[in-house]
Amino acid sequence: xxxxxxxxxxxxxxxxxxxxxxxxYKLTNELEGVELIKAAITAGYRLIDTAKVYENHKxxxxxxxxxxxxxxxxxxxxxxxxxxHKYEDAKLAIDTILNELxxxxxxxxxxHWPTKYRNECYKALEEAVEEGKVKSIGVSNYQKxxxxxxxxxxxxxxxxxxxxxxxxxxxxEVVNTCKKHNILVESWGTMIRGKCFEIEQxxxxxxxxxxxxxxxxxxxxxxxxxxIIPKTSKPSRVVENTMIYDFQLNDEDIDLINSIxxxxxxxxxxxxxx
Ligand SMILES: NC(=O)c1ccc[n+]([C@@H]2O[C@H](COP(=O)([O-])OP(=O)(O)OC[C@H]3O[C@@H](n4cnc5c(N)ncnc54)[C@H](OP(=O)(O)O)[C@@H]3O)[C@@H](O)[C@H]2O)c1
Numbered sequence: 001x002x003x004x005x006x007x008x009x010x011x012x013x014x015x016x017x018x019x020x021x022x023x024x025y026k027l028t029n030e031l032e033g034v035e036l037i038k039a040a041i042t043a044g045y046r047l048i049d050t051a052k053v054y055e056n057h058k059x060x061x062x063x064x065x066x067x068x069x070x071x072x073x074x075x076x077x078x079x080x081x082x083x084x085h086k087y088e089d090a091k092l093a094i095d096t097i098l099n100e101l102x103x104x105x106x107x108x109x110x111x112h113w114p115t116k117y118r119n120e121c122y123k124a125l126e127e128a129v130e131e132g133k134v135k136s137i138g139v140s141n142y143q144k145x146x147x148x149x150x151x152x153x154x155x156x157x158x159x160x161x162x163x164x165x166x167x168x169x170x171x172x173e174v175v176n177t178c179k180k181h182n183i184l185v186e187s188w189g190t191m192i193r194g195k196c197f198e199i200e201q202x203x204x205x206x207x208x209x210x211x212x213x214x215x216x217x218x219x220x221x222x223x224x225x226x227x228i229i230p231k232t233s234k235p236s237r238v239v240e241n242t243m244i245y246d247f248q249l250n251d252e253d254i255d256l257i258n259s260i261x262x263x264x265x266x267x268x269x270x271x272x273x274x
Pocket of ligand 1: 022023024025026049050112140141162163187188189190191192193194212214229230231232233234237240241266
């Protein structure tokens with residue numbers, strides 16, 4: 001049987017990343033969080049996306065300990081929060097992430113937003129790769145100009161750019177820039193954080209394929225080659241959000257999606273937390 005949870009992309013450093021993972025923003029209730037993450041791992045999820053600012057590293061650490069999947073088979077992503085982007089603060093933040101997650105290494109750490117100290121933070125991440133604390137490094141919410149700047153100064157190319165990306169924010173300029181530099185694109189807010197139910201074009205496609213609106217959004221992103229990390233606090237949705245392999249959006253469907261008026265649900269990366 002096809003299981004998209006087994007599928008992986010190869011990153012530009014030749015390491016693998018699952019195509020589908022679990023988002024954990026707002027998963028802060030310990031009991032609920034541990035059970036949800038364990039249910040996701042049992043269902044076959046291997047990638048868990050977190051961040052220092054989500055305040056759930058300890059919940060994830062407990063879930064990892066209580067599940068019976070080997071560490072090497074999991075892929076843990078975290079991110080360095082904006083206030084910690086100065087070089088020394090970023091170095092400390094990397095150690096804090098390792099301590100809170102109770103891990104010897106992190107699979108992927110991202111610069112959370114392109115603050116004015118973003119390059120200091122990235123330098124600390126490059127050193128963490130050399131020190132064996134992190135396997136891969138990347139960025140999040142980077143616009144075209146942030147990527148071009150980083151590419152011109154980095155020693156280690158970012159493997160991924162995690163951005164707000166969904167049928168109502170197709171973010172083509174950033175996607176094209178990432179493709180040009182062989183950087184994978186990871187979509188956050190793929191289901192438009194629940195707003196997918198309000199968009200006529202998505203409702204129409206959900207009816208056409210007898211799928212839910214979130215599944216239409218997730219299929220769109222998956223079909224475009226983006227890593228997806230749908231978040232849910234409900235175990236039943238953990239499985240629903242992976243049932244997107246038995247239909248395909250055709251050119252006409254894509255045209256319909258392209259007719260959705262674009263809007264950004266989250267902050268504008270050029271004007272956030274300088
Ligand atoms: N890098 C960044 O700056 C950044 C920013 C935001 C998010 N992220 C990451 O990306 C992940 C995903 O983004 P997101 O959480 O903002 O948005 P999202 O995944 O698009 O949407 C999550 C929302 O959709 C609901 N939902 C999930 N599955 C559903 C289903 N099958 N049917 C109906 N509703 C469903 C969830 O509610 P329930 O929980 O009630 O199911 C939740 O309210 C985050 O968790 C986080 O890991 C990164």
